[in-house]
Amino acid sequence: MTSWKTLQAALAGTGYIASDDLATALHIAITLGRPLLLEGAAGVGKTEIARALATVKETQLIRLQCYEGLDASQAIYEWNYQRQLLSIRAASEAGETGAAVEARIFSEDYLLERPLLKAIRQETPPVLLIDEIDRGDEEFEAYLLEVLSEFQITIPELGTITAKTRPLVILTANGTRDLSDALRRRCIYAHVDYPDRQTELAILASRSPTTEAHLARQIVGFVQKLREEELEKVPGVAEMLDFAAALAGLGIKDLTADPDVLLACLATLLKTQSDRAAVPIEVAARIAGKAA
Numbered sequence: 001m002t003s004w005k006t007l008q009a010a011l012a013g014t015g016y017i018a019s020d021d022l023a024t025a026l027h028i029a030i031t032l033g034r035p036l037l038l039e040g041a042a043g044v045g046k047t048e049i050a051r052a053l054a055t056v057k058e059t060q061l062i063r064l065q066c067y068e069g070l071d072a073s074q075a076i077y078e079w080n081y082q083r084q085l086l087s088i089r090a091a092s093e094a095g096e097t098g099a100a101v102e103a104r105i106f107s108e109d110y111l112l113e114r115p116l117l118k119a120i121r122q123e124t125p126p127v128l129l130i131d132e133i134d135r136g137d138e139e140f141e142a143y144l145l146e147v148l149s150e151f152q153i154t155i156p157e158l159g160t161i162t163a164k165t166r167p168l169v170i171l172t173a174n175g176t177r178d179l180s181d182a183l184r185r186r187c188i189y190a191h192v193d194y195p196d197r198q199t200e201l202a203i204l205a206s207r208s209p210t211t212e213a214h215l216a217r218q219i220v221g222f223v224q225k226l227r228e229e230e231l232e233k234v235p236g237v238a239e240m241l242d243f244a245a246a247l248a249g250l251g252i253k254d255l256t257a258d259p260d261v262l263l264a265c266l267a268t269l270l271k272t273q274s275d276r277a278a279v280p281i282e283v284a285a286r287i288a289g290k291a292a
Contacts, residue, residue, distance in 0.1 A: 016052035040192035043236015120163035221291030
């Protein structure tokens, strides 16, 4: 990309409306060949930007979902133990033993690529999304630092595998735990917040162009005011789009037309019982009345 504005326009062409700060940070990360660390609340579009970038670059998106207990074998590679055992049994029945059998079962034919190994073996640089890195433990984060520094992985039975091309790396974090200073130093950083009104209207127009302008303003205004309520799970952009789709499916043209239908459609926005209880029909109607 020749500039961050060109990148921003290309992302918009996929339906992702990036802020100036986010587009600039992504452009810098691509230019410098550095990972991009995105922090922010769940539902603000951190994961989606990786998908949009893969579309813009016409390349593969490889995703590593992090979780507590994630280890190197699940993130990098494993051996297909079942196939290895079957091969050993077949070799034994055929009278084969020794180094030849060992060489065969520890060959590429029995190697299971996991996301990190797969990412560095692509001929075309993929987008590598390391999602919710803060859910992984500190030990895995330390190992990940080595991989991201050298872009090579050592498999004892096969040797060191060096990246054919450097993947475009995006890490996301929701604030589950503090990340190490070492990881932050290696990354370009951007904080992703909920979009402002005009940006969210642009997102809705891009994803749901048939939504009438009046209803679109109501939808965005309603969701943004709903985020100001004391909720356990604040609805994100994806929930806003689901809300719009639900209203369209029911033929709703105005949020204030039918409070009962509006309340039913809150199933797309409010995902816990306590949040549903916090927004009864009277509150929903009040918010809808101020949302235009």
